[in-house]
Structures are given as C-alpha cells and as structure tokens.
Amino acid sequence: MDYKPMISSIEFRGNDKTKDYIIEREIQHQINTVLDSSLAEEDRNRLDNLGLFSEVKWQAVPLENGTAVLQYSIIESIQKTPPAAFPTYDEKTGWSITGGWIIQNFRGRNQHLSIGGSIGAEDSYGLYFSDPWMFGNHVSLDLELGRTFFEHLFLDRSVASSGFELELGRWFGEHVKTMIGTGLEQKKFSNPLDTLSFSYIAPQWSIAYDTRDIFWNPGQGFHFLHFFYWKLDRTNEEKSALIWRQSYSTFISLGSNPKKLVLAMNITAHRRWGGKHDVWLKYFGGSYSVRGWPLPDRGSYSPSRQSFRFGHEYVHASLELRKDIIPKFAT
Incomplete structure (x- = not known):
C-alpha cells in the first residue's frame, strides 16, 4: 500500500x-x-x-x-572555479588557450557570471551574465558582450566580430516560454583582396513549448521552438535579413531502468529572407547538424565537390537512441 x-x-x-x-x-x-x-x-x-x-x-x-x-x-554542483587557462579544441576553429572565471551560482541566487577569453586559433574575450528570475516570477535576463577573431571555416577570409546582446524571457505556465531581445553587432570578413563589412541592429523573438522532464537529459516530453531574428544593417538596407528557425523534438522513454534508454527525434528548418551573402552560408556537418559528414573546409566548399552541403536555407532531421552510460555525480 x-x-x-x-x-x-x-x-x-x-x-x-x-x-x-x-x-x-x-x-x-x-x-x-x-x-x-x-x-x-x-x-x-x-x-x-x-x-x-x-x-x-x-x-x-x-x-x-x-x-x-x-x-x-x-x-x-561545483559552482565556482578559480581563474585558470587550459588548452581547448573547437571543431570550428582548432586549438586555443582559453581562460576565464566562471561563477555558476553567483551570490547563491542562481545567477551565472562568466568572464573569459582565448588566444590561438580563436582570439576572443567576453562577459556573460544571466538571472532566470531577475524581475520576479520567472522573468529572466541574459546579457552578453564580447569580441572574437578567427579564420573562416571554409571561405578564404578571416572574421572579426564584436557585439552586445540583451534578452528578456518569461515562462507562461509550466510549458510555454517566450523571449524578446535585441543586439548590436559588427562583423568584418577580410582577405587580401577586399573586406566585407556588416553593422546591424538585431531584434529577436522566440516562443517555445517544452514538456521535457529534465532539460539537460530528457527522458520524455516535447520541445517545439520558433525563433525569429532580424538583421537590420545600419549602412546598407540590401544587407538586412529576416531569419526564421523552427525546431520540433520529441523524447520517448524505452523502459524503466535508472540508466535511461530514450528514443529522440528532431526536425529543424531554417528560412532566410533578404540579404544572402556567401559569408552567411549555413552548412551540414559536425556535431550540430548531420554528424555523418565532417566539418567543411575550403576543399569541400568548392562547387564541384560538395556544394549540396551549403546554402542559406535548409531542413534536416535526426533520429537518436540515447543511453546513459556513466551516471551523473559531482559536476
């Protein structure tokens, strides 16, 4: 009983x-x-x-x-790390020395504060702050600013980017979350022949329906997301664009073993209206899209090689069988 x-x-x-x-x-x-x-x-x-x-x-x-x-x-969890620097590898850029100071639970109030930077394949510095309950009852604040420089993954250009972003979010009930924000960003894509410059204001809005039980390791539930992102170029209207990304995920538990076995499915679509310069091309490959292909390089970008992997708009789907191997202990 x-x-x-x-x-x-x-x-x-x-x-x-x-x-x-x-x-x-x-x-x-x-x-x-x-x-x-x-x-x-x-x-x-x-x-x-x-x-x-x-x-x-x-x-x-x-x-x-x-x-x-x-x-x-x-x-x-481990909530504060002393300032330190370590070699790190990013699949998009390569090896860098990355250092920073991270406070995961700042002042014991579930605020996140991090300051960091890197030198090497990617030269960068930045600051990030978030509070999921900044203004009461699940009204969140996210603030980020920084600068980065690296060699473009598949174009013969280097990228210099600096920006600022501010977002406000709110839960409505248990499952609906909305976000509204804006940003300022400047980007330069350079090679010995020329430089392409972009300077834009970036308002954005999203709405998500989320029934996942555990966000970082779901055993069941749905996650549907619609994200709208405007790039309003301040120097040339023809460079402005509207981006719409939508994602639909479902997670199904297979059995009741403490080490989860989960069937996960996702379909994601990306649309773009307005300016479509080659520097904004998306690609398939790596750990965040189609994992069967390696990350692109300048050879695979050649139109005679794998041009089908590149474009401004795409749809991709995934089907995964997830199994807990090592249980979560101290993190």
Whole structure:
C-alpha cells in the first residue's frame, strides 16, 4: 500500500550556498495536504532543471504525530572555479588557450557570471551574465558582450566580430516560454583582396513549448521552438535579413531502468529572407547538424565537390537512441 501521510512541513538539506528561496519558489507541493508523489517528483525535476545541483532526491520522513516532513536532499554542483587557462579544441576553429572565471551560482541566487577569453586559433574575450528570475516570477535576463577573431571555416577570409546582446524571457505556465531581445553587432570578413563589412541592429523573438522532464537529459516530453531574428544593417538596407528557425523534438522513454534508454527525434528548418551573402552560408556537418559528414573546409566548399552541403536555407532531421552510460555525480 502506498505511503500517503499528511505533509506538515517541507525541508531542504544540502544547499550550503544556494538560498532557500531559490528552492522554495520551485516547490508546488503544499503543506497540510496528503503526499502527492507525482507532484513531489515534478518538484524534484524542477530543482534539477535549475542546473545548480548534481543530485536531487526527495523522501517523506514520518513524525511521531502521524504526519510527515517532505524532505529534499541536495548535492550542489561545483559552482565556482578559480581563474585558470587550459588548452581547448573547437571543431570550428582548432586549438586555443582559453581562460576565464566562471561563477555558476553567483551570490547563491542562481545567477551565472562568466568572464573569459582565448588566444590561438580563436582570439576572443567576453562577459556573460544571466538571472532566470531577475524581475520576479520567472522573468529572466541574459546579457552578453564580447569580441572574437578567427579564420573562416571554409571561405578564404578571416572574421572579426564584436557585439552586445540583451534578452528578456518569461515562462507562461509550466510549458510555454517566450523571449524578446535585441543586439548590436559588427562583423568584418577580410582577405587580401577586399573586406566585407556588416553593422546591424538585431531584434529577436522566440516562443517555445517544452514538456521535457529534465532539460539537460530528457527522458520524455516535447520541445517545439520558433525563433525569429532580424538583421537590420545600419549602412546598407540590401544587407538586412529576416531569419526564421523552427525546431520540433520529441523524447520517448524505452523502459524503466535508472540508466535511461530514450528514443529522440528532431526536425529543424531554417528560412532566410533578404540579404544572402556567401559569408552567411549555413552548412551540414559536425556535431550540430548531420554528424555523418565532417566539418567543411575550403576543399569541400568548392562547387564541384560538395556544394549540396551549403546554402542559406535548409531542413534536416535526426533520429537518436540515447543511453546513459556513466551516471551523473559531482559536476
């Protein structure tokens, strides 16, 4: 017979740094009600989705008076790293020395702050700050600024880019999230013959429907996204463009083993209206699109070789069978 006591209080253990209210605002189970194990599990998933904890568990602890305490036990992730630099490899650019300072749970308030840069194949520096509850009730703020320089992946050009981006987001209910933002960006694509310059304002808007149980490792649910991005060039209207990206994903659990076995499917489409210069070409290949092809280079870009992999608009689909091999411990 299921144990369904009256819950007289809710406690949290293990959150040495994270403020109690950060956890409390994710808990929907009420006190002075009968234990609802489904709701307690959903609360556990919401805490896991904060990205602050390596492990979250819940249990009902019986009391002498016949009621119980709903107790959430938490192991906090590594949330602050000392400033350091390491060799890193990026499949788009190659090897660089990358350094920075990352605070994952700034002030114990689920804020993220990072400052960093790199030298080598990619020369860059930047600052990023985010708070998923900056203005109350799931109204988020994301702010990013930086500069980067690298050799273009498949064109005979170097790329210098600098920009600033500000985004505000809000959840509506449990499953609908919207975002509105804007940015300023300057890009130069150069070679010994000429330089292509772009300077634009970039308003953007997105809406997502998300029923995934765990964002970083879903076992079930859907994720549908529509993202609109305008590039309004301040110097030449013909360079301006509107981009629409849509993505549809579903995750189906196969079995009840603690090490998840999940069937994952996705279809993504990308449309572009307006300026279509070669420097904005998309491609298939690498770990973020069609993985059967390697990343492109200047040889594969040649029209006589693999021109079908390049363009301004595309549709691609994926089918994956995912299996947990190593369980998540301290991260």
